Amino acid sequence: MTNSMKKLFPMMVLTLILALVMAIPAFAATEHSYSFWKVSPSEESHASEYILGDAVVDGTQITITLEGDYYDYLKVGPSDVYAVQGDDGNGNTTFTFTGSTASDIPVKLFIEITYPGGSHSAEYPLILKWS
Numbered sequence: 001m002t003n004s005m006k007k008l009f010p011m012m013v014l015t016l017i018l019a020l021v022m023a024i025p026a027f028a029a030t031e032h033s034y035s036f037w038k039v040s041p042s043e044e045s046h047a048s049e050y051i052l053g054d055a056v057v058d059g060t061q062i063t064i065t066l067e068g069d070y071y072d073y074l075k076v077g078p079s080d081v082y083a084v085q086g087d088d089g090n091g092n093t094t095f096t097f098t099g100s101t102a103s104d105i106p107v108k109l110f111i112e113i114t115y116p117g118g119s120h121s122a123e124y125p126l127i128l129k130w131s
Contacts, residue, residue, distance in 0.1 A: 029058035032101050033131040036109070045126055047109060052092055055101075063096045064128075071095075072121075075108040104129045 031054035036047040052065040065088055074083040074095040083097035099105050105128040112121035 029056050031055065032057055034064070035129050035131065036107075037104075037127040037129050039106075039125045039127060045124070047111070047124065047126060052088075057101055060098050060100065061096060062099045062101075063094055066093045066095070069093055070111050070113050072110040072112055074110075075123075077106060080108065101130050 033054045035051065036045040037043065038045045050067040050070075052067050056063045069087070069091060071085070071093045073085065074097070075081065076083050076097045076099065081097065083095035086094040086096065088094050106125070107128050108123050108125050110121070110123045113119060
């Protein structure tokens, strides 16, 4: 009996390690490309020019990075839930929110730009379209 346990135990440990190694990639964050589209007419928005890289999707948490700090907020979905705003350490804005890549996401992006001679600020209804 003891002899068979000595043979069985290493196999059990090896099986457990293999199962853990296989499970780790399932929980890793993935990247998905996207763009912003106008609601009407349905065409790509100039806001897409400020996208820095792909969206990082970690389970149901989505993080996007936009160039600069021109954005006061991002509202997500039909109930206008505010995304958590942050900074990437390089002067760019990050937004993190709950969502899915299964379908496009309606958002409202508030942009405020100050330039010599004036400023421009407005909330833009957009669609975050997955590529």
